[in-house]
Amino acid sequence: MQEGQRILYHGSKEIVEFPEIRMAKFQKDFYFGFYCTLLSEQAHRWAIRYTGAGVVNEYIYTPDETLKVLKFSEMTEEWLDFIVKCRSGQKHSYDIVEGPMANDTIFNYIQNFIDGKISRAAFWELARFKKPTHQISFHSINALTALKFVKGYNVYDEK
Template sequence: GFYCTNNWKQAVRWANRNNEKPVINFFDYTPDESLSILKFTEMNDEWLEFIAHCRSGKTHNYDIVEGPMANDTVWNYVNDFIKGTITKKQFWVLAEFKQPTHQISFHTLSALNCLNFQKSEIVYDRRTEE
């Protein structure tokens, strides 16, 4: 998939990860109601099951998936949940986000047609480890 966010701080962090020239690309997004879109408004059991499903290497048939993003720490908890090392209840205790996150992923050519490139901007911000 092609991954984007509408969260400025998150985009700056992504761009500054190990990049000498961190660039953010800006797109206009026009949803197409004829596409298969899965949207999570919050982390919930359905979100966890979907993330675990994808993390297990299984595919899905959605053109676009949007919702909260699992950061590196949460990925570790998802893996523990998949392996059965922790329960769903334990996952939720561990997986609280300290800041809002957002991710939208485009998985088909039809989904990518919803995007219109606007511009690129170099964004130096070395305070990305916050």
């Protein structure tokens, strides 16, 4: 691999040689996009979440300095506000967004914050002991060209 390149993973029910940005019923943390992670175990969980079997897709990501990128290195006030906007349906102009992923527990805390059930201070009190995972999302066709498919492999729920 060249300098700056990284291996990214995407969990799915199928091989995704040609990633797409699809509109869905619900907005995700960073709005509609093609989501990957640095963590193969996390992609494995994504792949098996519905049926107990799926595919982990592997890509080489080559950063492109012409793309507009937003990166959150940790959960911050700016990260929380960005997720609240995205989940509320407000789109953004970034090609790529990278940062912590709200796992199921943190997702619930964010939803409670959005719904006004807990305060911002309560969110941070609840979230501070939770370790978020990683996500990088691609939001434009140009961003998707930074990914090169390597392989896909089947994974299963080991339970």
